[in-house]
Amino acid sequence: MNNLRDVLQHGRLVVVCGSGGVGKTTMSASLGAFAAHAYQRRVLVLTVDPARRLADALGLDSFGNAVVDVDPQLLMHNGVAPAGSMYAAMIDTKASWDELIARCAPNAEVCEKVLTNKLYKNLTERFVHSHDYIAMERLYEAQQSSNYDLVIVDTPPSRNALDVLDAPKRMKEFFASRLLRLLTSQAQSRLFSLAAKPFFIVADRILGARFLSDITEFFTLFRTMEEGFVARANEVEAVLRQQDTSFMVVTTLEPAPLRESNFLIDELRNRSFHLSSVIANRVTPFELLRVVEGSLGSLQQSIQDPRFVHAVVGATESLEPSAEQVARVVNAIAQGSELAVSQGKVDLDRLHHLGQHCSEAGAQLYVCAVAETDLKSASDLVAIGDSVKPA
Amino acid sequence: MLFITGKGGVGKTTFASALAQLSAASGKRTLVVEMDDKGALAHALRIESLQFAEREIAPNLFAMAMNTEDSLREYIRLFVKNPLVSTFGPLAKILDFVANAAPGVKEILAVGKLCWEVRERNYDIVIVDAEATGHIVAQVDAPAILSNLVQVGVIRDQTRWMQEILHDQSATGVVVVTTPEEIPVLETIQLLDTLQSKTKVSVSAVVANRVHPDVVAGGDLAVFSQLADSVESGRIASEPASVLRAPLRLLGIAIQRRKREIGLLEQLATSAKERGVLFMPILEIDEQEAGITSVMSSVLKDELT
Numbered sequence: 039m040n041n042l043r044d045v046l047q048h049g050r051l052v053v054v055c056g057s058g059g060v061g062k063t064t065m066s067a068s069l070g071a072f073a074a075h076a077y078q079r080r081v082l083v084l085t086v087d088p089a090r091r092l093a094d095a096l097g098l099d100s101f102g103n104a105v106v107d108v109d110p111q112l113l114m115h116n117g118v119a120p121a122g123s124m125y126a127a128m129i130d131t132k133a134s135w136d137e138l139i140a141r142c143a144p145n146a147e148v149c150e151k152v153l154t155n156k157l158y159k160n161l162t163e164r165f166v167h168s169h170d171y172i173a174m175e176r177l178y179e180a181q182q183s184s185n186y187d188l189v190i191v192d193t194p195p196s197r198n199a200l201d202v203l204d205a206p207k208r209m210k211e212f213f214a215s216r217l218l219r220l221l222t223s224q225a226q227s228r229l230f231s232l233a234a235k236p237f238f239i240v241a242d243r244i245l246g247a248r249f250l251s252d253i254t255e256f257f258t259l260f261r262t263m264e265e266g267f268v269a270r271a272n273e274v275e276a277v278l279r280q281q282d283t284s285f286m287v288v289t290t291l292e293p294a295p296l297r298e299s300n301f302l303i304d305e306l307r308n309r310s311f312h313l314s315s316v317i318a319n320r321v322t323p324f325e326l327l328r329v330v331e332g333s334l335g336s337l338q339q340s341i342q343d344p345r346f347v348h349a350v351v352g353a354t355e356s357l358e359p360s361a362e363q364v365a366r367v368v369n370a371i372a373q374g375s376e377l378a379v380s381q382g383k384v385d386l387d388r389l390h391h392l393g394q395h396c397s398e399a400g401a402q403l404y405v406c407a408v409a410e411t412d413l414k415s416a417s418d419l420v421a422i423g424d425s426v427k428p429a
Numbered sequence: 430m431l432f433i434t435g436k437g438g439v440g441k442t443t444f445a446s447a448l449a450q451l452s453a454a455s456g457k458r459t460l461v462v463e464m465d466d467k468g469a470l471a472h473a474l475r476i477e478s479l480q481f482a483e484r485e486i487a488p489n490l491f492a493m494a495m496n497t498e499d500s501l502r503e504y505i506r507l508f509v510k511n512p513l514v515s516t517f518g519p520l521a522k523i524l525d526f527v528a529n530a531a532p533g534v535k536e537i538l539a540v541g542k543l544c545w546e547v548r549e550r551n552y553d554i555v556i557v558d559a560e561a562t563g564h565i566v567a568q569v570d571a572p573a574i575l576s577n578l579v580q581v582g583v584i585r586d587q588t589r590w591m592q593e594i595l596h597d598q599s600a601t602g603v604v605v606v607t608t609p610e611e612i613p614v615l616e617t618i619q620l621l622d623t624l625q626s627k628t629k630v631s632v633s634a635v636v637a638n639r640v641h642p643d644v645v646a647g648g649d650l651a652v653f654s655q656l657a658d659s660v661e662s663g664r665i666a667s668e669p670a671s672v673l674r675a676p677l678r679l680l681g682i683a684i685q686r687r688k689r690e691i692g693l694l695e696q697l698a699t700s701a702k703e704r705g706v707l708f709m710p711i712l713e714i715d716e717q718e719a720g721i722t723s724v725m726s727s728v729l730k731d732e733l734t
Binding site: 057058059091157252326327330333337340349350352354356357363364366367370371372375378408410412 | 436437438578608610611612613644645648651652653655656660664666669671672673675676677678679680681682683685689
């Protein structure tokens with residue numbers, strides 16, 4: 039399943055990676071909307087941080103932790119509503135953690151104690167990349183649900199996008215760590231092991247005994263949930279490696295996102311995840327650039343021609359532009375075109391390199407042209423999804 | 430002390446190093462600090478690598494990379510004076526644990542080191558290539574957060590003098606860098622609001638980086654649009670139209686983007702209030718290339734004077 043359309047038609051889970059600001063969320067939603075149309079699929083798009091414009095386009099007042107249906111009327115494309123359906127949800131870390139604790143806690147008392155622990159909120163926000171872990175957790179849940187045929191997950195903007203994939207492993211390591219045992223054994227036996235002693239001496243001096251016992255209480259409670267957490271972490275890892283799971287990298291052709299994407303392509307491959315496709319987003323349409331390049335010469339000539347300038351004045355006469363104004367606009371068009379053409383050449387070169395890297399990694403490279411207008415409605419998403427084509 | 434923050438990828442490291450170069454060149458004894466271990470600052474400064482021990486990389490310009498283990502070591506040496514420490518061997522494991530277990534400890538070790546440099550007046554200015562927008566509050570406000578959680582202990586006492594430095598707007602400020610794109614701008618606006626409502630740390634500046642130039646500006650924009658309309662609707666003779674059609678469409682994309690940008694910058698300016706927004710133009714140079722920092726530094730100099 040290396041073809042993007044195959045993935046959208048037959049895949050069960052697509053994990054979308056890429057650096058921040060490349061349009062990952064919009065791309066995820068677009069591919070989802072397209073799959074609902076073209077392949078009658080029931081698609082859930084899970085996102086971390088939707089842009090306001092995207093939420094508006096999907097007709098959602100507020101994205102929340104709960105899954106919402108996207109109104110099929112909003113997804114009309116060429117006058118047709120999708121045969122499939124689209125759902126969207128945002129991953130709210132705090133709410134997801136609460137749900138997770140409620141599920142993993144051995145009894146109501148432990149659950150209550152954890153949720154009301156004053157360190158809980160702080161800790162869930164910080165330790166073992168809790169955002170990443172929660173994203174994986176939600177992904178698993180959605181993938182298991184029979185309500186959806188396809189789940190598209192927009193990964194969180196991690197500093198290192200791969201943290202998200204390591205999160206289940208880290209969670210297992212965390213529970214297995216000697217240090218967690220040291221700390222929680224203190225509460226169980228009140229006897230310090232020899233190994234733990236220096237740590238507690240320093241910790242006591244620095245943090246104060248009271249604080250330390252708060253922490254200890256929390257982790258002692260937390261340990262009772264170990265079984266649930268570790269089992270789940272194993273399941274999540276298995277799902278990520280399933281046949282019908284594939285990864286996708288979204289990038290733009292700017293240097294920084296490209297560097298990040300090249301890194302991601304290699305790392306996904308090192309970890310033996312199945313990278314199906316790479317999408318170069320917001321690409322200036324190359325056909326248009328070619329046409330402009332072809333007309334650069336005549337454009338330069340024309341702007342010297344009084345008849346041309348006269349025609350421009352005629353076309354804009356309702357504004358009564360001054361001669362200088364017309365000259366400025368005409369010059370801006372000529373110079374801007376030249377600049378865009380030379381930038382286009384740079385982009386084409388970058389695309390070529392990216393394509394080489396993709397084929398080495400066994401992935402397909404796709405392009406999605408830059409939008410010429412703002413995203414206004416969800417039906418635009420279908421068109422964007424449809425416009426993604428092989429490079 | 431200036432904390433340079435911003436969403437990942439907006440160019441805060443380049444900005445921090447450009448600012449540091451400018452500051453050192455103007456004769457200020459400057460320390461620039463990388464807070465994460467990505468090595469991006471070393472790259473921006475065109476040097477091999479950075480360590481916890483600061484070194485002078487150019488006249489008046491000192492650089493270091495924060496390392497919480499080294500910071501803990503220094504802290505224990507300075508404050509705890511625990512003779513047992515030397516028998517610990519690597520502190521990394523213990524630190525790892527404390528940092529995972531105790532919220533704010535890692536942050537306070539890092540911020541504590543910075544505040545220490547300020548308190549000791551070792552430099553005229555400390556420029557911090559800080560955490561991204563999502564974590565900056567936890568960083569600059571670590572002493573305040575921790576002092577709420579910890580009732581007693583050495584750390585609690587330490588948080589006091591740190592807060593005095595961090596909350597003094599003549600001593601400490603946050604500089605938020607953004608690009609004129611939707612999500613970075615919205616995050617910046619949110620951050621400005623959070624810093625103001627939830628912390629006592631003040632904002633020194635808001636920087637919009639990689640701002641595109643106008644393709645056509647002001648009243649010329651209307652002329653451009655009218656011309657584009659005429660070409661599209663065939664209200665202009667076919668010969669100029671055929672030459673103009675594709676260029677107008679191509680530039681239309683850039684104009685559209687610029688329009689969106691201006692809208693976002695207006696929102697940003699409203700939120701920045703009297704501080705205003707410092708605009709840094711997009712530089713047609715790869716940020717990994719040699720010289721971007723000096724180019725930005727000279728642009729910055731022009732913008733600031």
